[in-house]
Amino acid sequence: MSDPALAPRNAVGGVVAVWATAFVATVAVGILVPEEWRIPWLLVAFGGVVLLSFAVQLWYGRTQGFIFRVAGSVTGALLLMGIISVGFGLAALIPT
Known part of the structure; x- marks a missing residue:
């Protein structure tokens, strides 16, 4: 039987780290x-x-909510990358 985690890591930090990486990329x-x-x-x-x-999320080490954390990370990154790429697309329309 496994012992419950006394102080689990914060799951929001991993999601935000993925979003920040998506922004920088x-x-x-x-x-x-x-x-x-x-x-x-x-x-x-x-x-x-x-x-x-x-x-x-695998490094996080908890099975509860794994799919939701991965989905939140990927969906947020997709939206962030889409919004930024729309900005670059609109900027490309401006003649230089």
């Missing part, structure tokens, strides 16, 4: 990658964020 792709290659690299970055989400 999206801004880096938007700034460093040419316009015609942004969408493929955003997909690669999102794939990395999904893998990071699984890794962080």
Whole structure:
């Protein structure tokens, strides 16, 4: 029989860490990658964020709420990356 965790780690920290990584990755792709290659690299970055989400939640070490934590991490990262990429798309429409 396993002992209950007396002081479990905070699950919100892992979700926010994935969101922060998604933000940094999206801004880096938007700034460093040419316009015609942004969408493929955003997909690669999102794939990395999904893998990071699984890794962080597995490191957390609790089975209760695992699916909800991963879903929250991935969904939030997807929305964040989508909003930022829309901003980069609109900025690309402005002639320089």
